[in-house]
Amino acid sequence: MNKTKIKELKKKLLAERELITEKLKGNDLSIDDSETPDPVDLAVRNYSKNVMLAVSENESRQLKLIDEALLRIEDDEYGLCQNCEKAILVKRLEAIPWARYCLDCQELLERGLIDEDE
């Protein structure tokens, strides 16, 4: 992949990273428990708390993927599939700059045929 393209994708990764970091900061999970809430109120609060937790879990995971992608750029390994080590299509990287796998391996992964290393 040429350097200009990598730079462009790096910019995307950094922008996305910023966005997620901001979002995660905005997720204030502290709930004011000073009043005694009625059970319905409590249920609603717990529900939204769980939703928020799920959201931040997704986002933390994506943040990790972005950080990994940025590391791969530093190591000159960016754009290579983490499973078969073939180059990932630039089109795919433009859509998902933090992609770890080529389309083939992504499919294998989704079918549970390869293990994703965490």
Ligand SMILES: [Zn+2]
């Ligand atoms: Zn692959």
